[in-house]
Amino acid sequence: MKNLRYTSVTTLFMLLLMSLVYACDDNQNELASDTLVVQDVTQEEIKALQFMLEEEKLARDTYSYLGSLWSVNQFKNIKSSEQTHMDAIENLMIQNNIEYTILPPGQFKDDTLQQLYDTFVVEGTTDVVSALKIGATIEDLDIVDLQNYMDATTNPAIITVFERLQCGSRNHLKSFVFGIENNLGTYTPQYLSQDAYESILSQNRERCY
Known part of the structure; x- marks a missing residue:
């Protein structure tokens, strides 16, 4: 015992x-x-975070809508990833007491993003290739915007988060282009240079975190 x-x-x-x-x-x-907490955030960096939060929301909301129309794995899977991207930016903003607003699905404070969403949900009803091209276009835009904001800051926390999001967007772009080509379509980059676009497609899937 x-x-x-x-x-x-x-x-x-x-x-x-x-x-x-x-x-x-x-x-x-x-x-x-x-360690990602930002110190001495400038007004331009605040605007960058606020804008990219909404741009990631544009991706999430668009993929959610298009996913309800087309049974395509890309929209279901990448929609969840876009929510993760939003969470990463939101956490950074919360840590640094930056004001932000997340409007209901399909609504955006930024007029340009609102116009893009309104256009995408109409064009995405045409056929599955058109819908997948919208996904590729959003990721194309996201990669370029993130790079522009990273080039404009020396803040290591913002750069770290944006690099991870950009890595994810490169994977998403490749996934959408694969879907387009698998459906006998083609995609021409709308924001990336042709060289940058081809370089991304030539890479294996990246591990972003």
């Missing part, structure tokens, strides 16, 4: 110790994310 009781106590102690170790790992992960 004494040996059994000793074994039970020892087992309980080991389980408690393991739970503390895992808890420490979680805290380390949280501390790692804290």
